[in-house]
Amino acid sequence: MGMRPSSAASQASPLRFGAPLAAAAVLGVLAGYPLWRLAAEALSGGGMGDALSATGVRTAAFNSLWTSAAAATLAAAAGTAVALLTERYRIRGAAALRVAMVGTLIVPPFVSAVSWQATYAPFGLLDDLTGLSGGWIDGRVGVVVVIAVNVAPLAFLVVAAALRGSRLGDVERAARAAGAADAATLRSITLPLIRPALAAAWLVGFAAALANFGVTTVLGTSAGFDTLTTRVYRAIAFSAREAAFQEAVAMALILVLLALVVIALTDSRFVSGRMTGLADPTTGRIGSMAPAPPGAAALAWGYLTLSLMLPLGGLVLRALTRAVGVSASPGNWTLANFRAVWDARTWEALGRSAALAASAALLALAVAGLLVFVSRTGNRRWGSAAAVMFAVPGTSIALAVSLGYGRWIANTAAIILVAYVAKLLVLAHRPLAGSAVSIHPDLLRAGRAAGAGPGGLLRWIVAPMLRSAIVAGAVLVFVFAVHELTMSSLLRGPGNETLAVVVLDYQQIGDPTVTAALAVVLAIVIAVVAAPLLWLRRVWGAPQ
Amino acid sequence: MFLRARVWAVLGALAVLAAACGGGGGETLTIYTSVTQATVDAVVTDFEEANPGASIEVFRAPTGEVTARIAAERRNGDPGADVIWLTDPLSMYQYQSDGLLAAWEPAAAAALPPAASGPAFWGTRVLYLVVVAAPGNPESITEWQDLVDPSLAVAFPDPRFAGSAFAALGYFGLEFFGDLNAAGAVQVPSPGDVVTGVAEGRFAAGITLEFSARTAAEKGSPVEVVWPRPAAVAISSPIAIVDGAGSEVRARDFIEHVLSESGQTAIGATGWSPILAGIPGPVIPAGVDIVYPEWDVIIEQQEDLIDGYASLFGG
Numbered sequence: 011m012g013m014r015p016s017s018a019a020s021q022a023s024p025l026r027f028g029a030p031l032a033a034a035a036v037l038g039v040l041a042g043y044p045l046w047r048l049a050a051e052a053l054s055g056g057g058m059g060d061a062l063s064a065t066g067v068r069t070a071a072f073n074s075l076w077t078s079a080a081a082a083t084l085a086a087a088a089g090t091a092v093a094l095l096t097e098r099y100r101i102r103g104a105a106a107l108r109v110a111m112v113g114t115l116i117v118p119p120f121v122s123a124v125s126w127q128a129t130y131a132p133f134g135l136l137d138d139l140t141g142l143s144g145g146w147i148d149g150r151v152g153v154v155v156v157i158a159v160n161v162a163p164l165a166f167l168v169v170a171a172a173l174r175g176s177r178l179g180d181v182e183r184a185a186r187a188a189g190a191a192d193a194a195t196l197r198s199i200t201l202p203l204i205r206p207a208l209a210a211a212w213l214v215g216f217a218a219a220l221a222n223f224g225v226t227t228v229l230g231t232s233a234g235f236d237t238l239t240t241r242v243y244r245a246i247a248f249s250a251r252e253a254a255f256q257e258a259v260a261m262a263l264i265l266v267l268l269a270l271v272v273i274a275l276t277d278s279r280f281v282s283g284r285m286t287g288l289a290d291p292t293t294g295r296i297g298s299m300a301p302a303p304p305g306a307a308a309l310a311w312g313y314l315t316l317s318l319m320l321p322l323g324g325l326v327l328r329a330l331t332r333a334v335g336v337s338a339s340p341g342n343w344t345l346a347n348f349r350a351v352w353d354a355r356t357w358e359a360l361g362r363s364a365a366l367a368a369s370a371a372l373l374a375l376a377v378a379g380l381l382v383f384v385s386r387t388g389n390r391r392w393g394s395a396a397a398v399m400f401a402v403p404g405t406s407i408a409l410a411v412s413l414g415y416g417r418w419i420a421n422t423a424a425i426i427l428v429a430y431v432a433k434l435l436v437l438a439h440r441p442l443a444g445s446a447v448s449i450h451p452d453l454l455r456a457g458r459a460a461g462a463g464p465g466g467l468l469r470w471i472v473a474p475m476l477r478s479a480i481v482a483g484a485v486l487v488f489v490f491a492v493h494e495l496t497m498s499s500l501l502r503g504p505g506n507e508t509l510a511v512v513v514l515d516y517q518q519i520g521d522p523t524v525t526a527a528l529a530v531v532l533a534i535v536i537a538v539v540a541a542p543l544l545w546l547r548r549v550w551g552a553p554q
Numbered sequence: 555m556f557l558r559a560r561v562w563a564v565l566g567a568l569a570v571l572a573a574a575c576g577g578g579g580g581e582t583l584t585i586y587t588s589v590t591q592a593t594v595d596a597v598v599t600d601f602e603e604a605n606p607g608a609s610i611e612v613f614r615a616p617t618g619e620v621t622a623r624i625a626a627e628r629r630n631g632d633p634g635a636d637v638i639w640l641t642d643p644l645s646m647y648q649y650q651s652d653g654l655l656a657a658w659e660p661a662a663a664a665a666l667p668p669a670a671s672g673p674a675f676w677g678t679r680v681l682y683l684v685v686v687a688a689p690g691n692p693e694s695i696t697e698w699q700d701l702v703d704p705s706l707a708v709a710f711p712d713p714r715f716a717g718s719a720f721a722a723l724g725y726f727g728l729e730f731f732g733d734l735n736a737a738g739a740v741q742v743p744s745p746g747d748v749v750t751g752v753a754e755g756r757f758a759a760g761i762t763l764e765f766s767a768r769t770a771a772e773k774g775s776p777v778e779v780v781w782p783r784p785a786a787v788a789i790s791s792p793i794a795i796v797d798g799a800g801s802e803v804r805a806r807d808f809i810e811h812v813l814s815e816s817g818q819t820a821i822g823a824t825g826w827s828p829i830l831a832g833i834p835g836p837v838i839p840a841g842v843d844i845v846y847p848e849w850d851v852i853i854e855q856q857e858d859l860i861d862g863y864a865s866l867f868g869g
Contacts, residue, residue, distance in 0.1 A: 051629070065861055065864055065865070066864060066868075131756070132756065133754045133755045133756045134754075227715075227743050228743065231712055231741055231742055231743045232709075232740045232741060232742055233868070234741070234867050234868020235868065236868070243618065243715070244714040244715060246618040246619070246621075246622050247616075247617060247618040247621075247714070247715055247716060247717070248618075248621075248644070248645075248714075248717075248720075248856075249618060249621040249622045249625050250621040250624070250625070250644070250645030250646075250648040250649055251645075251648050251856070252625075252652075253857075255621075255622065255625040258622070332773065332774050333753070333770065333773040333774035333775040334749075334750050334753045334754065334770065334775050335750070335752075335753025335754050335755070335770075335775040335776045335777065336774055336775065336776065342774075355591075405618075405619075405622065408622075409622060409626055412623070412626040412627070412630075413626050413629060413630070416626055416627060416630045417630040417631065420627070420630075420634065421634070496619065499615045499616075499619050500615065500619045500622060500623050502613075503611075503613075504584050504585075504586075504611035504612055504613040504634075505611040505612060505613075507614075511614065511615065512591075514615065514616055514619075515590060515591040515614065517746075518588075518590055518616055519590055519746070519769075520744060520745060520746020520747075520749065520750075520766045521746070521769065521770065521773070522746070522750050523773075
């Protein structure tokens with residue numbers, strides 16, 4: 011494509027008209043049609059009326075909104091604090107902090123919730139070792155805190171990318187040169203300038219929290235605390251009954267509408283701010299970095315110890331202990347739980363999941379690229395559409411996709427990929443959209459003047475500048491797709507097991523030591539797969 | 555050129571993946587099930603050994619995923635299953651009254667407990683609701699009623715997440731759960747969570763599945779199965795043929811096999827109680843009484859039970 015620079019002018023205009031059409035078509039396939047089928051189902055059978063009048067649905071909707079907003083706020087605060095520390099200050103071990111922060115993602119949320127409970131709840135690991143425990147873990151506080159911890163890495167990635175990809179450093183240097191103290195610079199220069207990234211971080215966290223099912227089930231059930239998502243799952247459990255199925259569909263639709271309202275408001279009010287003026291195409295790095303405030307690094311490591319290392323340690327100990335309820339001392343250690351999950355079936359399922367996840371990552375990147383391109387030439391609302399589906403629980407997406415396309419592509423990899431890309435698109439889109447603003451239009455004009463066609467511009471200018479975002483997006487989509495439990499377990503063809511199928515089987519058998527062993531194996535596999543990508547990202551993200 | 559080659563490579567990989575995940579041919583028997591993988595595998599392998607050349611594909615998922623899949627498929631045509639094999643009868647009663655199941659009777663029908671089957675579905679194994687307690691049963695729990703005790707930390711599975719837990723709500727009724735609530739008992743997501751909570755010492759006792767408590771105890775967890783009076787609650791794991799199934803003859807063969815001595819032995823060998831008497835499997839102590847819930851009555855009250863339960867335990 012890039013071999014015919016002379017045809018640049020003639021290719022530019024069809025692209026300008028064709029791309030929005032293509033974007034609309036792709037979003038229509040991924041979200042529009044399946045959601046339309048979902049809505050038709052909810053509105054035709056009276057499910058919507060039943061759902062709205064059912065006991066406790068309004069409370070559940072209110073719980074969904076406030077827990078998601080609270081978790082997103084906490085996550086954005088934690089993610090931003092760590093991002094400022096690693097990207098804005100001179101600090102020892104910044105790379106280790108980054109890896110630890112993103113490392114939280116290697117454990118899926120429901121496993122994380124079980125680990126928190128096993129570590130911090132009364133009669134948990136910490137209680138055994140030190141006599142300290144937190145009764146608040148089981149209940150709404152625990153739900154919010156654990157969801158926040160799980161989505162904080164997303165917030166971190168969004169804010170860190172914004173800090174790295176801008177010329178903020180020059181502005182801050184100027185402020186300091188003019189005599190502003192560090193705190194004042196942070197308050198009146200840095201934070202206002204990265205406001206769009208903060209809002210985007212909050213929004214992704216909100217959507218992730220709204221769709222969360224595992225944490226609320228594990229930590230909310232004993233307190234009788236439920237959200238719309240847990241109610242969707244309860245209705246699904248009884249979905250042989252027509253009314254229950256329709257209620258599940260209707261509540262999924264309510265979730266979609268809630269997500270739509272919150273995301274559209276946030277996107278239009280806060281995220282649409284432009285950072286183009288700060289773009290720094292030459293270095294992509296912040297200039298001089300101030301020394302970190304005293305105690306900040308200790309605070310960050312303290313947070314990561316409590317949020318990641320202790321629960322992860324608890325998970326590993328549980329996986330190593332021969333049975334639940336016996337002391338986790340070395341005398342009770344065994345590899346039997348690992349042997350139980352270490353079989354051909356697990357590896358085959360893992361391979362299939364990894365192949366699906368990698369395909370989903372590539373497709374999501376392609377679609378995200380299209381949306382970013384379209385946004386640059388016109389409407390900026392395309393991105394909001396991508397975020398809405400992320401807020402919909404996996405089961406509901408699987409149902410919508412099954413209703414929409416089951417007739418034609420049931421039991422194929424294609425139907426699973428439609429569900430994956432629809433749900434996870436935002437994870438590829440936000441990093442790309444965030445970095446795309448750093449490509450100054452003059453650069454593209456210069457490229458065109460030098461005779462490059464669209465392919466050449468993409469290959470020689472756009473792709474190199476977006477490498478970091480491309481890798482970040484790919485890793486995120488991959489990790490979330492490998493972790494997901496419900497979409498592939500509902501949509502896959504008979505006999506074609508994905509990892510979700512294996513995980514859910516062990517969960518159903520109900521031995522937490524074996525489930526822990528499987529989670530540890532999975533975490534190691536993801537770490538092994540993601541580490542080279544993160545390393546690549548470091549290389550690519552370095553000054554050019 | 556370089557980009558184009560990569561695009562083709564990706565498309566090629568996707569095509570291979572699509573082929574790998576695709577469905578099978580017409581002569582294949584497709585089973586949708588929520589029965590645990592090891593048990594399905596054992597029975598299917600046993601069947602394939604007895605019927606060389608048989609082609610069986612299994613879709614296994616938790617009950618909710620199986621029923622939601624069937625619901626979505628029915629809207630686009632026929633369900634993709636020839637045989638449905640579930641963990642508890644709740645959904646099966648629904649399918650039976652919806653006319654989704656083929657009327658048919660296996661040879662072993664007369665040997666099955668009458669309460670374990672409907673006219674169009676058949677029990678294959680039995681799950682028991684029992685009490686799980688600390689080793690040696692230090693609180694001397696002998697009856698279900700002993701769980702209603704404010705001085706005991708008691709847990710039970712949320713009946714809104716699974717049919718087996720719903721069986722407890724249906725069998726004991728709202729009054730018993732009201733008493734449990736007044737005594738401070740706590741709902742947890744699943745029967746397995748009850749066992750984990752008792753093993754860790756968070757709870758003194760709880761309502762759970764005998765399988766979960768027994769397998770945990772066998773692994774060394776500090777728990778013990780207590781068979782409470784007046785009776786442990788039995789839940790049959792039903793199997794049925796989908797009406798209009800493409801391979802109905804093969805489906806009948808399969809169910810006959812599940813209910814044969816060989817199929818039942820395979821079930822017993824994976825730790826579940828076979829439904830036919832005299833087959834090796836988990837040992838139930840002598841003198842223990844068993845009762846089957848009256849599902850046809852419970853199903854009529856399903857919504858009232860769930861609403862009444864929600865007003866007690868939230869959500």
